Amino acid sequence: MKKAILKNIITGTEKRVHLTMNHPAVQCGIAVWVDDEGKAYFPEDVQNPFYKLENITEE
Numbered sequence: 016m017k018k019a020i021l022k023n024i025i026t027g028t029e030k031r032v033h034l035t036m037n038h039p040a041v042q043c044g045i046a047v048w049v050d051d052e053g054k055a056y057f058p059e060d061v062q063n064p065f066y067k068l069e070n071i072t073e074e
Contacts, residue, residue: 019071
């Protein structure tokens with residue numbers, strides 16, 4: 016499982032996220048980044064202009 020820190024570029028807030036296929040936001044078999052509260056942010060293969068992924072690790 017991939018884990019990372021998701022940083023909001025505008026506000027500077029950070030959240031721990033992980034990549035999962037087990038979420039209603041998954042479409043076409045592409046994993047999404049989800050925080051510890053279950054909020055999905057964006058698919059693995061999409062760049063988001065408001066967020067930056069940092070410290071990506073594979074566990």
